[in-house]
Structure formats: structure tokens, C-alpha cells
Amino acid sequence: xxxxxxxxxxxxxxxxxxxxxxxxxxxxxxxxxxxxxxxxxxxxxxxxxxxxxxxxxxxxxxxxxxxxxxxxxxxxxxxxxxxxxxxxxxxxxxxxxxxxxxxxxxxxxxxxxxxxxxxxxxxxxxxxxxxxxxxxxxxxxxxxxxxxxxxxxxxxxxxxxxxxxxxxxxxxxxxxxxxxxxxxxxxxxxxxxxxxxxxxxxxxxxxxxxxxxxxxxxxxxxxxxxxxxxxxxxxxxxxxxxxxxxxxxxxxxxxxxxxxxxxxxxxxxxxxxxxxxxxxxxxxxxxxxxxxxxxxxxxxxxxxxxxxxxxxxxxxxxxxxxxxxx
Amino acid sequence: xxxxxxxxxxxxxxxxxxxxxxxxxxxxxxxxxxxxxxxxxxxxxxxxxxxxxxxxxxxxxxxxxxxxxxxxxxxxxxxxxxxxxxxxxxxxxxxxxxxxxxxxxxxxxxxxxxxxxxxxxxxxxxxxxxxxxxxxxxxxxxxxxxxxxxxxxxxxxxxxxxxxxxxxxxxxxxxxxxxxxxxxxxxxxxxxxxxxxxxxxxxxxxxxxxxxxxxxxxxxxxxxxxxxxxxxxxxxxxxxxxxxxxxxxxxxxxxxxxxxxxxxxxxxxxxxxxxxxxxxxxxxxxxxxxxxxxxxxxxxxxxxxxxxxxxxxxxxxxxxxxxxxx
Numbered sequence: 001x002x003x004x005x006x007x008x009x010x011x012x013x014x015x016x017x018x019x020x021x022x023x024x025x026x027x028x029x030x031x032x033x034x035x036x037x038x039x040x041x042x043x044x045x046x047x048x049x050x051x052x053x054x055x056x057x058x059x060x061x062x063x064x065x066x067x068x069x070x071x072x073x074x075x076x077x078x079x080x081x082x083x084x085x086x087x088x089x090x091x092x093x094x095x096x097x098x099x100x101x102x103x104x105x106x107x108x109x110x111x112x113x114x115x116x117x118x119x120x121x122x123x124x125x126x127x128x129x130x131x132x133x134x135x136x137x138x139x140x141x142x143x144x145x146x147x148x149x150x151x152x153x154x155x156x157x158x159x160x161x162x163x164x165x166x167x168x169x170x171x172x173x174x175x176x177x178x179x180x181x182x183x184x185x186x187x188x189x190x191x192x193x194x195x196x197x198x199x200x201x202x203x204x205x206x207x208x209x210x211x212x213x214x215x216x217x218x219x220x221x222x223x224x225x226x227x228x229x230x231x232x233x234x235x236x237x238x239x240x241x242x243x244x245x246x247x248x249x250x251x252x253x254x255x256x257x258x259x260x261x262x263x264x265x266x267x268x269x270x271x272x273x274x275x276x277x278x279x280x281x282x283x284x285x286x287x288x289x290x291x292x293x294x295x296x297x298x299x300x301x302x303x304x305x306x307x308x309x310x311x312x313x314x315x316x317x318x319x320x321x322x323x324x325x326x
Numbered sequence: 327x328x329x330x331x332x333x334x335x336x337x338x339x340x341x342x343x344x345x346x347x348x349x350x351x352x353x354x355x356x357x358x359x360x361x362x363x364x365x366x367x368x369x370x371x372x373x374x375x376x377x378x379x380x381x382x383x384x385x386x387x388x389x390x391x392x393x394x395x396x397x398x399x400x401x402x403x404x405x406x407x408x409x410x411x412x413x414x415x416x417x418x419x420x421x422x423x424x425x426x427x428x429x430x431x432x433x434x435x436x437x438x439x440x441x442x443x444x445x446x447x448x449x450x451x452x453x454x455x456x457x458x459x460x461x462x463x464x465x466x467x468x469x470x471x472x473x474x475x476x477x478x479x480x481x482x483x484x485x486x487x488x489x490x491x492x493x494x495x496x497x498x499x500x501x502x503x504x505x506x507x508x509x510x511x512x513x514x515x516x517x518x519x520x521x522x523x524x525x526x527x528x529x530x531x532x533x534x535x536x537x538x539x540x541x542x543x544x545x546x547x548x549x550x551x552x553x554x555x556x557x558x559x560x561x562x563x564x565x566x567x568x569x570x571x572x573x574x575x576x577x578x579x580x581x582x583x584x585x586x587x588x589x590x591x592x593x594x595x596x597x598x599x600x601x602x603x604x605x606x607x608x609x610x611x612x613x614x615x616x617x618x619x620x621x622x623x624x625x626x627x628x629x630x631x632x633x634x635x636x637x638x639x640x641x642x643x644x645x646x647x648x649x650x651x652x
Contacts, residue, residue: 028370032559033478034408034544035374035468044354045371048361049417049465051455082360091375093463129377132459137419139375139465142361152359218360233358 003105004098008128011105018109024122025088036125038089042143048079054134062177065104067196068136069111075220076140077119077200078270082218084150084209087142087202089124090116095131108136119202150209150216150274155234159215159275159298164204164290166248167223169194171266172255187250194248198270204290208274211283216274222267228304230275237301240264240308242316246293260316264308329431330424334454337431344435350448351414362451364415368469374405380460388503391430393522394462395437401546402466403445403526404596408544410476410535413468413528415450416442421457434462445528476535476542476600481560485541485601485624490530490616492574493549495520497592498581513576520574524596530616534600537609542600548593554630556601563627566590566634568642572619586642590634 003011016031027038052058052072063071073090080087092112096105116123121140173195176183183191201218208216215234219226224240231238245263252259275298276284285292308316329337342357355363378384378398389397399416406413418438422431442449447466499521502509509517527544534542541560545552550566557564571589578585601624602610611618634642 029409029475029477034405034476034542035372035411035466037370037372037409037411037470037475039369040366040371043365044363045366045467046361046363047373047415047417047465047467048451049419049453049463051419051421051453051463053421053455053457055458056456079360083355083363085361085363089373091373091465093375093377095377095379095461125374127375127377127463129379130382131379131461132381133457135421135457135461137375137377137453137463139373139417140361141371141373141467144363149355149363150360151355216360 001102030124044144046085046142049139051137065107066111069108072136078218080142081201081205084205085142085144089141091139092126093137095129095135152233154214155275157300160281161296165271168263168266170268171262172251190250213276219269222265232304235303237299237305240296243311356450370470372411372468375465377463391433392437395434398462404544406468407527407531410531411468411470415467417465418452419463421461478559480540481601483626486607487622491597494589494592496594497588498577516576539602545595548591558630561629563625563631566622569637
């Protein structure tokens with residue numbers, strides 16, 4: 001059945017019924033009123049919004065609706081992770097062509113609900129519109145039990161720069177999908193999942209905050225581009241030691257010389273890039289169950305300037321500088 | 327200059343600089359980090375999201391960018407008004423074709439900022455994406471100092487049904503614009519403004535709550551469609567007395583027999599439709615500076631069933647039943 005046959009209110013009703021009651025803290029008012037309402041005792045409230053647009057952020061040729069649902073929510077949860085916060089609720093604004101299959105929209109919601117359930121996030125509102133292309137705009141509301149939050153503006157010269165996970169994996173996954181590259185099952189699964197099912201680093205962000213880290217960003221635009229955001233906000237420069245980049249074997253074994261470029265410039269990993277004293281970064285590395293790697297140092301200098309050097313301290317060659325929308 | 331020449335981060339920077347610092351309560355973190363952060367002591371948090379899509383909700387042939395900015399925010403503030411709450415902050419997700427003029431986007435922001443200033447709402451975050459059509463998705467975050475909020479689900483048989491303002495004015499304005507109808511300056515200004523510059527009834531919603539009203543909705547889909555939302559959520563029926571509908575002279579004098587149909591079924595007025603005991607509704611009418619009219623009564627019966635009757639109690643003829651998206 002097409003969404004045009006079910007109608008706007010029928011679709012909203014169907015989606016609302018898919019959401020398990022027990023998944024999250026019960027709001028005062030959920031789907032079905034003018035606004036969502038909930039109680040919060042936390043001292044700091046957090047909110048973030050992100051959009052996925054067909055033909056720009058995804059192609060329905062290479063992604064399933066369920067993966068799309070997961071990723072649309074994941075990129076927003078990742079923003080809350082980058083503040084060290086706890087996501088609580090989500091509002092989902094869908095724009096859909098009239099001939100979209102209801103089954104596909106239900107698949108989208110399945111992916112979203114699966115991820116939401118892992119972090120006890122409640123989907124408590126949203127909006128459905130007609131549109132020439134599919135677009136999914138999700139707002140995530142969260143909070144922080146601490147008055148401290150992770151910011152972009154607090155990096156200081158001498159800070160160690162570190163990153164969670166394996167940068168470049170998502171970009172390698174995108175390349176595999178768009179260029180229809182053929183790999184073994186394990187590699188293909190890893191790369192597809194890195195691009196389509198990023199895992200928001202919520203518990204990792206909270207651990208950073210707990211251990212005294214104050215500066216973090218999630219890597220959506222690419223490692224260098226996101227590091228530049230930190231450097232510009234903090235008024236500092238940075239040095240990245242290219243030989244220390246943690247590149248996953250699925251990428252290093254299959255993308256040759258391009259692996260480094262993917263790690264430096266490939267977007268959409270949704271890992272946490274953070275800075276702090278060498279001691280605290282080491283403590284993070286020791287306590288986090290997920291991989292953490294030190295990859296460089298914040299330096300004094302022109303705000304936003306980043307040098308990428310090899311093991312001998314010589315400038316390394318790099319190409320692209322991250323994703324901009326226009 | 328086109329947005330593609332300025333670039334994503336250049337555009338975000340330009341828009342962020344347009345927002346006056348003093349306009350709202352200062353957030354902990356505004357534009358330029360992964361998520362926005364703010365303090366709130368209010369017992370109830372509110373959030374709502376709404377989207378305006380080119381070719382579906384507006385045409386750039388009949389609306390200025392500044393009007394579009396106003397309306398995109400207004401429809402969300404209106405949702406907070408319908409809860410009796412206070413809007414605090416907004417997140418703006420823009421999707422724009424690459425060849426959009428930067429000047430036009432700045433105009434859009436001017437309209438938004440003008441309205442935001444009237445209610446001390448801070449624009450503290452958002453997102454910019456490339457897209458084949460213009461789309462504006464705004465999330466408004468608000469709160470309520472009272473544990474009570476206005477809901478759709480609390481209407482009871484015997485309640486008087488009342489509405490603020492003049493229903494049908496926005497639909498008449500849309501018809502004037504799309505059919506290029508020619509009216510005198512005063513009428514044309516009223517109708518255009520009713521459609522393009524709806525005024526969110528924030529103070530009116532708060533007064534409703536203060537005087538003991540518990541049931542309200544804002545009229546976005548049309549009076550009958552929105553009354554049906556209340557009736558379905560409350561499990562009641564309703565009777566609308568068509569002769570009591572407050573129709574603005576600009577509509578009644580120029581749209582003949584269609585005036586009533588516009589008032590019953592025309593969408594996008596963003597007035598408050600509410601129910602309560604006759605005594606409380608009378609108290610609201612006496613104390614509100616803005617017009618309030620009793621138009622019918624909640625009755626026991628099939629949930630969502632609405633009868634429209636004339637002064638003799640006979641069924642009145644009506645046509646369309648409000649706006650659905652598919």
C-alpha cells in the first residue's frame with residue numbers, strides 16, 4: 001500500500017503503534033498532541049537536529065529502509081554522545097513522496113526503534129509531509145546529570161588528540177557500495193555496517209566526561225575537518241601523526257594508499273575525537289572497552305591550522321579536506 | 327552570491343551572526359557545537375517539530391523569503407501555545423538547492439528572528455543540507471511552569487467549544503494569492519497577513535491554562551479537522567453551530583457562500599480551539615484581549631463524530647473536511 005492510500009493520519013497512527021511503550025522513560029505527552037511533554041530534573045538540557053536527504057545523504061539503491069532508520073537516529077544520538085550527555089527522546093519529521101510504500105516507512109521505523117531501544121530513547125513526536133524526495137529530520141533531546149559537558153572550544157596547546165574506533169571505515173563502506181567493490185563476506189559486512197549502522201558512542205562520551213575530558217566532537221565531516229572545528233572553536237592549531245592513525249584491516253588491506261586519505265578525510269564515522277592531557281587520555285584508553293588511539297597534539301598557532309606529519313616529522317601528503325554541503 | 331559559493335560553514339557562520347545575542351535567555355551552548363545546551367528549572371519540558379516544503383506548503387511565487395521565515399517559526403510556536411507553554415529555543419534545519427541566493431536565506435532568517443524576538447526565543451542550533459527543493463524544519467523547545475498543560479484528550483460532554491480569532495482567514499488569504507484575486511488594500515493586507523504571518527497565541531494559551539481550561543489544539547488542519555482530533559483523543563462527539571462562526575468581514579464580504587466552508591475547513595489559521603465549562607469559557611472571553619467566540623458544544627457519542635447545524639438545529643451542508651498530507 002502507498003502512503004497516499006493510507007493517508008497522513010493513518011500513517012501517523014500506524015507508526016505510533018509500532019513504538020513499544022516500555023522502551024523509554026514515559027513522557028507526560030507523547031505522539032498525538034500539539035507538542036511532546038516530559039519531566040526532567042537534569043540541570044542541563046541538550047538538543048540536536050540532523051537531516052538525511054535522498055540523493056544527497058543516501059541512495060535507496062544501496063541502503064535498506066531499516067538501515068536508513070537506524071542511521072538517521074544514530075547521527076543524532078552521536079551528537080548527544082559528543083556532549084557527554086544522555087539521549088532521552090526523539091522527534092521524527094518525515095517527508096515522503098506520495099507513492100512511498102507504507103511497508104518501507106514501517107521498515108524505516110523498525111531500524112529507528114531498534115537503535116532507540118538500545119539506549120532507551122523514546123520517540124515522542126514528529127511530523128509527516130508530502131515531498132518530492134525522501135527526507136528524514138530527527139531532533140534528539142537529551143540531558144546531562146553533570147553541569148559539565150564536552151565542548152569544542154576547550155582544547156589547549158599540549159593536549160593529546162585521541163580518537164575512538166577506526167577512522168575512514170564509513171567512507172570505505174560508502175566507496176564499496178557506490179563503486180560496487182567485491183570483498184569477502186567479513187570485510188563487506190564490516191564496511192557496510194561502518195557506513196550504514198554507526199554506533200553512537202554514548203557510554204564512551206559519558207566516560208570521557210567522568211574522567212575529566214572537556215573537549216570532544218563526533219566525526220561526521222571527516223577527522224581533519226572535525227579536528228579543524230575543534231581548533232577553530234578553541235583558537236589553536238594541531239599536529240596529526242599520520243603513522244599513528246588506527247586504520248582497520250578491512251580498510252588498510254583493501255584500499256592501499258588511499259586508506260590514509262579515507263582515515264583523514266572520509267566522513268560519517270561518528271566516532272569521538274577528543275583532546276586532553278596525556279595522563280587523562282591514557283586513563284581513558286585504559287578504562288574504555290572500545291579502542292582509543294592517541295593520534296597527535298594540540299599546538300599553539302593559527303586557529304584551525306592542522307599539519308599532518310609522518311614518523312620523521314615531515315609533512316605528509318594529503319588530499320581532500322572533508323565534506324561540505326555546498 | 328549563491329549558497330554554493332559561500333559554502334556550508336560560511337553560510338552557518340553568516341546566519342549565526344545574524345542572531346542578536348540579547349534576544350533570549352542565554353543558552354549554555356548555542357550554535358557551533360555538536361548539540362545545543364541550556365538550563366531549565368521548569369517541571370515540564372515541551373518540544374515540537376514542523377516542516378515547510380517548497381511546492382507543498384508554499385510557493386516562492388507568492389511568498390517572500392522573510393514571510394516564509396516568520397511562518398516556519400510561527401507554526402511551531404503555535405504548537406507550544408496550544409500546550410499553554412512558553413517557547414524558549416529553536417533549532418532550524420534548512421535544506422536548500424545549491425543555487426539558492428545567500429541574500430534569500432538571510433531574508434528567511436530575518437523573518438524568523440523578527441518573530442523570535444517578539445517571544446524572546448533563541449535560535450540555538452540547526453543544520454544546513456543540500457536538497458532539490460527548499461525545506462525548513464524547525465524544532466521549538468519550550469517549558470511550562472505549571473505541571474498542568476493543555477491537552478487534546480480532556481474534552482467532556484457538556485463542554486462549550488470556543489475559538490480565538492477568525493477561522494478561514496488564512497485559507498481565504500491562500501485563495502487570494504493562488505487565484506490572484508484583486509481586493510482593496512486593507513482586505514488584501516489582512517488576508518495575506520492571515521496566511522503568511524500567523525501570530526502564535528502564546529499569551530492566549532497561557533491565559534487559558536491559568537483560567538482552568540484543560541483542552542486545546544491549534545488550528546492547522548482546519549477547524550473541523552482539528553476539532554475531530556480533540557474528539558477522537560477525548561472519545562467524544564461535537565456539535566458546531568455554523569451561525570455562530572466568527573467570520574472576518576474581509577472573508578464574509580468577499581467570498582460569499584464559500585466563507586463558511588473556508589471557516590470550517592480552511593487550514594493554517596493557527597488559532598486556538600478549546601473546550602471547557604460555559605463559565606470558564608465566559609471568563610476567558612471576558613479576560614482575553616483577543617476575540618474569543620463560543621461555537622458549539624462537546625456531546626456524548628461516537629468518538630470523532632461532528633455535526634454542523636444551523637440556528638434551527640438542522641444539519642448544515644459542508645464540503646471539504648480539512649487538510650491531509652497524502
